[in-house]
Amino acid sequence: MVYVEFSTISKHFGTSVAVADLDLQIEQGEFFSLLGPSGCGKSTTLRMLAGFVKPTTGQIRVNGRNVTALPPEARDIGIVFQNYAIFPHMTVFDNIAFGLVERKLPRVEIKQKVDSALAEVGMTGFEDRYERELSGGQKQRVALARVLVIEPEILLLDEPLSALDKKMREEMKYWIKNIQKSVGITTIYVTHDQSEALTMSDRIAVMDQGRVLQIGTPVEIYEQPASRFIAEFIGESNLLDGTALDVHGAVCSIDIDGTTVTGRLTQNNAAIKGQAVTLLVRPEMIRLHSLDASEKPKLNGTVREIIYQGSVVRYRIQIGHQHVMVEVANRPDLARLDLDDDVEVYWNADSGVAMP
Amino acid sequence: MERKIPLPMLILAILGFCYLLFPILVVVLAGLTTGEFLTFPPKGLSLRWVISFLNSEKYLSAFFFSFKLALMTMIVSTILGTAAALFIARSRFVGRTALRAFFLSPVVLPGVVVGFALYAFFITSGLGISRTIWGLWIGHILYSTPYVIGTVGASLATFDVSLEEAARSLGASPMRAFRKITFPNIAQGIQAGSIFAFIVSFGQFEVSLFLSAPNSEPLPIAMYNSLRYKFEPDAAAAGIFAITLVIASVLLTNRLVNIRRLLERQDG
Ligand SMILES: Nc1ncnc2c1ncn2[C@@H]1O[C@H](COP(=O)(O)OP(=O)(O)OP(=O)(O)O)[C@@H](O)[C@H]1O
Ligand SMILES: [Mg+2]
Numbered sequence: 001m002v003y004v005e006f007s008t009i010s011k012h013f014g015t016s017v018a019v020a021d022l023d024l025q026i027e028q029g030e031f032f033s034l035l036g037p038s039g040c041g042k043s044t045t046l047r048m049l050a051g052f053v054k055p056t057t058g059q060i061r062v063n064g065r066n067v068t069a070l071p072p073e074a075r076d077i078g079i080v081f082q083n084y085a086i087f088p089h090m091t092v093f094d095n096i097a098f099g100l101v102e103r104k105l106p107r108v109e110i111k112q113k114v115d116s117a118l119a120e121v122g123m124t125g126f127e128d129r130y131e132r133e134l135s136g137g138q139k140q141r142v143a144l145a146r147v148l149v150i151e152p153e154i155l156l157l158d159e160p161l162s163a164l165d166k167k168m169r170e171e172m173k174y175w176i177k178n179i180q181k182s183v184g185i186t187t188i189y190v191t192h193d194q195s196e197a198l199t200m201s202d203r204i205a206v207m208d209q210g211r212v213l214q215i216g217t218p219v220e221i222y223e224q225p226a227s228r229f230i231a232e233f234i235g236e237s238n239l240l241d242g243t244a245l246d247v248h249g250a251v252c253s254i255d256i257d258g259t260t261v262t263g264r265l266t267q268n269n270a271a272i273k274g275q276a277v278t279l280l281v282r283p284e285m286i287r288l289h290s291l292d293a294s295e296k297p298k299l300n301g302t303v304r305e306i307i308y309q310g311s312v313v314r315y316r317i318q319i320g321h322q323h324v325m326v327e328v329a330n331r332p333d334l335a336r337l338d339l340d341d342d343v344e345v346y347w348n349a350d351s352g353v354a355m356p
Numbered sequence: 357m358e359r360k361i362p363l364p365m366l367i368l369a370i371l372g373f374c375y376l377l378f379p380i381l382v383v384v385l386a387g388l389t390t391g392e393f394l395t396f397p398p399k400g401l402s403l404r405w406v407i408s409f410l411n412s413e414k415y416l417s418a419f420f421f422s423f424k425l426a427l428m429t430m431i432v433s434t435i436l437g438t439a440a441a442l443f444i445a446r447s448r449f450v451g452r453t454a455l456r457a458f459f460l461s462p463v464v465l466p467g468v469v470v471g472f473a474l475y476a477f478f479i480t481s482g483l484g485i486s487r488t489i490w491g492l493w494i495g496h497i498l499y500s501t502p503y504v505i506g507t508v509g510a511s512l513a514t515f516d517v518s519l520e521e522a523a524r525s526l527g528a529s530p531m532r533a534f535r536k537i538t539f540p541n542i543a544q545g546i547q548a549g550s551i552f553a554f555i556v557s558f559g560q561f562e563v564s565l566f567l568s569a570p571n572s573e574p575l576p577i578a579m580y581n582s583l584r585y586k587f588e589p590d591a592a593a594a595g596i597f598a599i600t601l602v603i604a605s606v607l608l609t610n611r612l613v614n615i616r617r618l619l620e621r622q623d624g
Contacts, residue, residue: 052521072524085522089540098536099526150526 003028003186004049004154009058010210011044018044020210022058026188026203031180033189033197036207037233042190045207046156049188050079062153073102078147079156082163084139086131092118092142093127099150117149120179136164140172148183155180155187161196173199194234198222206230222282224266228355231280238286238324240279244272244354252354254279257320259299263354278355283327285351288315288343299345303337317345380599387592394587409593418578419597422558425489425574429496429557434550436497437504438542444505445512456509463502467562470499475566492567492574496557503556504549511545551609555602 004026011019019041026032034042047053049060051072060068067075087095096117100110118124121141131139140160147155160176161169177200180187191197197204198218205215214226225231228239242256250265254277263279265272304323305316315326315337324345328334337343361369382396387405389398409415444456462470474495478486485491515538523533561576568577575598579591 050521050525052524071530072521073527073529075525077525079522079525081518081522083516083518085516085518087519087523087537098523098528102527102532146522146526 001028002026003030003063004188005061006045006049007059007061009045009048009055009060011041011048011053012056017210019048019055022210022212024205024212024215026186028186029184031177031187031189031200031202033191033201033204034207035191035194035197035204035234038192040207041210042192042207043158046079046158046188046190049154050077050156051075076150076152077154077156078150078152079158080140080143080147080160082159084143084160084163086134086139086142086146088131090130091127092123092129092134095131095142096146096149098146103150113149117145120148121145137168137172140164144176144179148179148185153186155185156190157187158190159192160189161191161193169196176200198234206233208233224264224353225280225355226266228278228280231353231355236283236325238281238283240281240319240322240324242277242279244275244277247273251349252277254352254354256299257322261299261352262349263352264350265354272354272356275356280353280355281324281347281351283314283325285347286324286326287346288317288326288328288337301343301345303339303341303343306337306339317343319345383592383595383599387589387594387596389589389592391589394583394589394592398589405589405593406596408590409597412590414578414582415575415590415594418573418575419594421572422575422598423601425493425496426554426558428493429500430550430554432493432497433500433504433553433557434546437501437549437553438508438546440501441505441508441512445509456505459505460502462499463506467499467560468565471495471563471566474498474563478567487567487569489569489572492564492569495563495567496560499560499563500553500556503552504546507549507552508542508545511542515541547609551606554605558598558602 002025004024006022006024009019009022010017022045034045036042044053048055049062051067051070051074055068058068059066062075062077086092087098090098093114096114097110100113105113114127115124118127121144123138123141123145126134126138126142134142143160157176161172164172173196189197189200198221201218203215203217204221206213206221208229214221214230216224221230222235225234231237231239240256242254242261245253245255245260247253247265251262252265252272253260253262256279261279263277299319301317301319301324303315304318307314307316311330312327313330313336315328317324317326326345385398385401386394386396387409388401388403389395390402390404391399440459444452444459474491475486478491483491485494519537519541520533523537524530528536559576560574561580564574564577565580568574573581575594579594582588583591
């Protein structure tokens with residue numbers, strides 16, 4: 001069931017366009033991420049849904065209701081800001097109680113709800129602290145508790161992890177996802193960090209310059225990127241230039257420096273035949289050790305650089321005048337290569353994605 | 357002492373401090389003289405002129421008039437200045453910086469210009485408020501409000517708007533979000549601005565010179581008028597009371613701010 005719907009939403013600030021013709025449909029209970037580089041309009045999109053920014057054109061519907069003209073306080077949407085926005089002149093208790101006090105709940109009930117919210121985020125005992133007495137991770141927990149306690153229809157998170165250090169970020173990533181799952185709340189998560197989006201989301205919308213480029217599950221976004229931009233933005237990519245020889249449905253054969261390889265087409269595009277194409281292969285999809293001597297495609301290359309990273313070893317391989325990065329698990333059954341070794345490069349026919 | 361101040365800096369700081377304190381010292385000592393005339397150093401020390409000030413109808417009424425005027429000016433300036441600062445900080449239009457400069461202009465214009473301009477305006481416009489307490493009040497408000505705009509503007513600059521947005525999406529109306537979130541966080545700036553407005557109004561001379569009514573003179577004008585004819589130390593004694601009042605108001609507000617903080621920490 002579609003729960004949140006953006007129809008041809010756009011936002012202009014003076015002459016600059018922050019969001020252009022956005023159409024999004026988000027399911028109930030879904031963890032949906034807006035992913036894109038800085039300035040692409042993610043926060044603006046989120047702030048339009050929260051009611052802080054009025055769209056220039058278009059309509060936003062939540063649960064069938066048109067909310068486009070409603071002020072924030074009439075929307076029943078909880079938002080966690082990048083800097084958490086804990087009220088500095090109030091205790092943790094009063095921060096979490098704020099929304100309940102605004103709803104004029106009886107004191108006893110407020111106390112009860114705040115207590116259970118504190119327990120839920122693991123902050124029992126911190127009631128009397130002030131913002132300045134909390135660590136980044138603790139502020140985050142308070143900010144989330146403050147929002148969840150009012151049981152909003154939708155939870156919005158704007159880069160909630162970017163102010164934390166790396167270790168904390170990893171920890172909170174799973175923690176937020178787990179809370180979201182157990183509460184079952186429809187969540188929209190804004191981030192420019194592809195690993196956060198891939199780990200946490202049910203679906204991701206990749207944005208650039210105010211437009212949505214692709215919407216899909218993490219697997220679809222990672223394995224079938226719709227464009228070169230997305231491929232390069234998400235994960236690490238090897239991009240090989242070649243010429244399209246032949247197209248059979250969604251499969252395309254490509255000539256790379258005289259060797260024929262195959263790639264999947266993201267759109268069924270027969271017109272590509274005879275034109276220059278880019279083949280995307282992820283570093284971890286490439287093998288330097290054949291399982292089977294007859295395996296194809298097979299390109300000849302030379303090891304130019306070796307980067308040892310403990311659990312994996314990365315090789316930069318020169319193929320003709322192009323280079324690919326290859327990531328190989330550090331396992332005893334896979335022989336270690338040396339600089340300037342000649343190698344054969346393989347990948348499954350499915351692992352290459354051909355893009356115009 | 358953890359932090360050491362370099363010696364040259366320390367000497368400069370002490371010199372600067374003395375430079376600032378010296379005029380105050382001169383006034384206080386001159387007001388405590390036993391002699392007939394204003395001199396420095398004073399001829400002996402006594403409370404003679406302080407008592408004379410307390411018995412002087414002219415000075416006492418001027419002192420209380422100035423006090424009331426400063427209080428009324430403070431109230432209006434605080435409200436107007438806070439509203440203006442909020443407007444400048446929150447609105448997003450092209451002329452914002454120009455508007456800010458315009459609001460602050462009474463501070464940079466010489467007081468004589470502001471006073472004279474208002475006087476000319478009151479006379480020619482036929483409002484009937486030239487040389488009345490109403491005209492004087494308006495002049496003082498005009499002159500004091502920029503200080504409130506300045507201090508409130510500074511505290512709004514450090515105030516994070518997402519706090520207000522968070523309150524809104526938690527269900528607070530714009531008014532309630534302001535009262536419960538924004539106001540407590542800029543209260544220090546408002547308080548500082550209102551002390552400024554009070555002190556500026558209390559010590560205002562040039563604007564008052566053009567606008568004050570003959571029968572109700574603020575203290576600086578009364579002092580000036582009497583010093584023009586005779587150089588008597590009761591003017592300096594009046595100065596002592598003015599200095600005391602200003603210091604007391606600063607200390608008092610500091611105290612209030614701290615008490616408010618303490619109260620907040622205890623409830624909830
Ligand atoms: N209030 C505003 N006035 C004018 N321009 C704005 C305003 N808010 C955002 N913009 C512009 O709109 C564009 C999108 O901004 P937005 O904050 O949505 O980006 P973002 O994707 O959240 O970026 P980041 O990852 O850096 O937070 C930017 O070019 C920004 O400069
Ligand atoms: Mg942003």
